[in-house]
Amino acid sequence: MNAADESFIPFARPDIGEAEIEAVSRTLRSGWVTTGPETRAFEREFADYLGGGVQAVAVNSATAGLHLALEAIGVGPGDEVIAPTLTFTATVEVARYLGADARLVDVDPVTLNIDPARIEAAITPRTKAILPVHYGGLACDMDAIFAIARRHGIQVVEDAAHALPTRCGGALVGTLPSAAAVFSFYANKTMTTGEGGMVVTHDEALAARMKVMRLHGISRDAFDRFTSKTPAWYYEVVAPGFKYNLTDTAAALGRVQLQRLPAFVRRREHLAARYLDALKGLPLVLPADAPAGGTHAWHLFVLRLSDGATVTRDELIQALSDAGIGTSVHYVPLHRQPYWQGRYGLRPEQFPQADKAYQRMFSIPLFTAMSDDEQGRVIAALRAILG
Numbered sequence: 001m002n003a004a005d006e007s008f009i010p011f012a013r014p015d016i017g018e019a020e021i022e023a024v025s026r027t028l029r030s031g032w033v034t035t036g037p038e039t040r041a042f043e044r045e046f047a048d049y050l051g052g053g054v055q056a057v058a059v060n061s062a063t064a065g066l067h068l069a070l071e072a073i074g075v076g077p078g079d080e081v082i083a084p085t086l087t088f089t090a091t092v093e094v095a096r097y098l099g100a101d102a103r104l105v106d107v108d109p110v111t112l113n114i115d116p117a118r119i120e121a122a123i124t125p126r127t128k129a130i131l132p133v134h135y136g137g138l139a140c141d142m143d144a145i146f147a148i149a150r151r152h153g154i155q156v157v158e159d160a161a162h163a164l165p166t167r168c169g170g171a172l173v174g175t176l177p178s179a180a181a182v183f184s185f186y187a188n189k190t191m192t193t194g195e196g197g198m199v200v201t202h203d204e205a206l207a208a209r210m211k212v213m214r215l216h217g218i219s220r221d222a223f224d225r226f227t228s229k230t231p232a233w234y235y236e237v238v239a240p241g242f243k244y245n246l247t248d249t250a251a252a253l254g255r256v257q258l259q260r261l262p263a264f265v266r267r268r269e270h271l272a273a274r275y276l277d278a279l280k281g282l283p284l285v286l287p288a289d290a291p292a293g294g295t296h297a298w299h300l301f302v303l304r305l306s307d308g309a310t311v312t313r314d315e316l317i318q319a320l321s322d323a324g325i326g327t328s329v330h331y332v333p334l335h336r337q338p339y340w341q342g343r344y345g346l347r348p349e350q351f352p353q354a355d356k357a358y359q360r361m362f363s364i365p366l367f368t369a370m371s372d373d374e375q376g377r378v379i380a381a382l383r384a385i386l387g
């Protein structure tokens with residue numbers, strides 16, 4: 001069986017219905033397709049969804065959002081940011097855009113989130129920020145991370161690409177006391193705009209800076225220019241900004257997805273609970289669930305082969321593929337990526353937990369458009385291969 005077969009279960013598939021198609025069509029017919037009223041409404045609704053009085057800044061990717069957030073807190077040449085090695089390269093590539101460097105650290109073997117003890121050890125006089133990644137949708141130990149940040153006078157910018165929604169100590173990620181949190185609406189995330197992202201912050205000045213920098217460093221956005229009383233042709237460039245604004249077609253899609261998010265959450269929780277129950281007893285390390293006061297967004301369902309397994313990870317992925325099931329690996333750790341490895345001369349022994357996890361890990365399909373039957377086939381295939 002291969003990916004062309006109709007019965008192939010992909011690793012992920014976006015859940016886009018008629019309401020989304022309708023909203024995008026309405027926007028296309030409106031005559032305004034770039035950043036405008038849909039984007040503004042999306043920002044308002046997203047901030048309302050999180051609560052806590054945050055401001056939301058829509059961008060065309062989470063990568064753009066991370067770049068804007070680091071720029072706004074003043075990360076520049078010679079500075080350092082601390083991030084886990086077990087993440088997507090976007091988390092730290094943005095530091096390099098600004099001439100700063102990444103200090104990669106190991107993860108906790110249970111949660112696979114950044115290990116706070118390793119953060120403390122990686123701080124130098126150049127450290128500007130900690131970039132926790134809520135891996136798979138499980139919150140990092142934010143109490144410990146905020147305590148370290150306060151002690152050393154450094155900022156926290158959360159890579160919340162997996163964490164919509166994730167509760168941490170009773171509060172939603174996005175409302176915690178970090179400088180900013182950045183969400184992704186990439187095609188396989190818990191909600192999608194195709195490409196897109198949202199930065200949220202409690203800090204008005206930070207939000208204002210990011211709004212200017214997301215559109216060429218211009219002090220008025222295009223919609224404002226064409227709708228306000230000040231002449232449309234006049235604007236001021238106050239900085240060499242970027243082109244990171246979200247389109248209204250994407251925002252229209254996002255507004256519908258946001259309305260469906262509570263139902264998406266229920267579906268993901270249902271699928272995760274069934275996997276956790278059905279995969280017990282196999283030679284697998286199951287993903288950690290959220291502690292009391294927390295919830296797991298279940299963006300990813302990451303399994304690790306345990307010592308008793310008689311197949312390798314690569315053999316298992318091949319066997320699942322032969323059974324018509326797509327998988328992925330999150331992630332080839334950054335210390336094994338040629339660019340990061342070479343720039344910092346990294347060795348796997350420096351990251352024993354992430355490296356061991358990497359050798360044994362694979363992510364199985366968990367998406368809202370997945371049927372119970374499809375999930376049953378994934379479970380049956382894992383039992384057949386590992387049982």
Ligand SMILES: *Cc1c(COP(=O)(O)O)cnc(C)c1O
Nearest residue numbers: 061062063088090161184185186
């Ligand atoms: C998806 C992802 C990103 C990047 O998101 P984009 O919206 O594609 O830029 C960043 N960090 C992590 C951990 C991600 O999974």
